[in-house]
Amino acid sequence: MSAAALRNRVAIVGVGYSDVQRHSERTVGQLAVSACARALDDAGLNANDIDGVSNYPTPSGPFRSPIVNGVHVVDVEYIAQAMRLENLNWSCSITGGTMTAAIVEAVHALAAGACSYVLVWRAMHNPFGAFGRVSQPRVEGVGQFSAPWGFGHNVIRFAMPYSRYMALYGATREHLATFIVRNRSNAADNPDAVFSRHPIEADEYLNARMIAEPLSLLDCDMPVDGCGAVVLTTAERARNLKQKPAYVTGCASLGLPPQRTLGVTLEDMMISGRRLALALWSSAGLSHNDITHAHLYDGFSYFPYLWLECFGFYPEGEAYLGLQDETTARGGTLPLNTSGGALGMGRLHGSPQVVEAVLQIQGRSGLRQIAHPEVALVQTGGPAHYCGALVLSA
């Protein structure tokens, strides 16, 4: 089966969020069940209809304690049992790429006839204490070649390539402030966002506490307890359900990096990003010119620069300039991250991109609704190979 044979064969037919808070009194397992139940209800389905599950279970940060299913992570086994999915024929647990990559596998399984209705979720837990600040008395593997110099934190890891982007192209934190402020103003209009009704001004961003320059606190999505979920089915079945389907016109994910590296470099990110873009456009039979809105992963603030360039919207090194005008505002020709993205909604690993694209296509984005939601680009994860992307269409 060629990539083209998958076009519009499968659709997203239901979406749902749990309550999303910085720290919840409920376990992340309970939150995931709540998100999945809401997505099923949204589609007009029940647990007995679900015969497939697909998930990215990996925790987003190092934890102090042993990892407990339902407390720190929520994998396919947990949901199968907590929701009593008695009719499962297919399950999938992916290694990287967050929610879109889990959806890509669901599309393959549905198009191949392995199952009829698939539930996909991404559940996130925020432990108490400073995120990712975990004692490592011993470091093994590739980490031993950077940890002795105090590299041991994800913010440092991803500050490195941004420093290179800024130096090569002349981008400044003032440039990025435009995107940050717009993202937070979208989140302010989003009742599901952790920063709902909390817009910020550029000054607040520019004065934010620096973690690892050039990345400040407000360049990182806020860790949360929460979950987003979606339901997929075949196009034929989708037409008889409650909501207008959001068809999967194209899908792609990269799987794993081809080489072990010391850390993340800008060049690595661009190589993998361009590969993902090529695979996605080939799958969809479209180009960036066909896209009417984009939802790009912003777990670290500057990632959308790289994705906008990899997908062809701007030449390499120019996205930071392109973001200065109104093109990517809600009234522009390429509305970007209208949900507020991860920076505005919280660290939900893909739901802020996927769910919002579906709501826009269905005309259910409320205050954030754009005029032309026909064709969405959705990308989550990475960059640097752990990434996936979709084209969703009305």
Place this chain on the structure above:
Amino acid sequence: MQRCRACKNYVHPPYPECTNCRSGDLTFEPVSGRGVIFERAVVESPVVVGFEDDVPYACLFVELDEQAGLLVAGNLVDAAPYEARIGRPVEVVFREESDGFTLPAFKLLGEGSG
């Protein structure tokens, strides 16, 4: 640095096979210790356990002169951390740490400091 005897490619971090030609015939050879700052971060918040008293400090990936894309990690020493700018030439120095280990670090070269 680890180096392939077959194709002369340097490999870092070390690996059981050459990342260029897949040969298993690898050795370790001295290098010049000179290169340029490829990427860097200046850590200002005490986010790494054990390095709380060191902030602010500059984390560097240095591209060694021996081979394009051959990166090593280290800190900048003998200069303020914000002197670590992309493209500046640096040279290795070896520092004995308080716990008896010796670690490589980098100092700036040229522009009056070399």
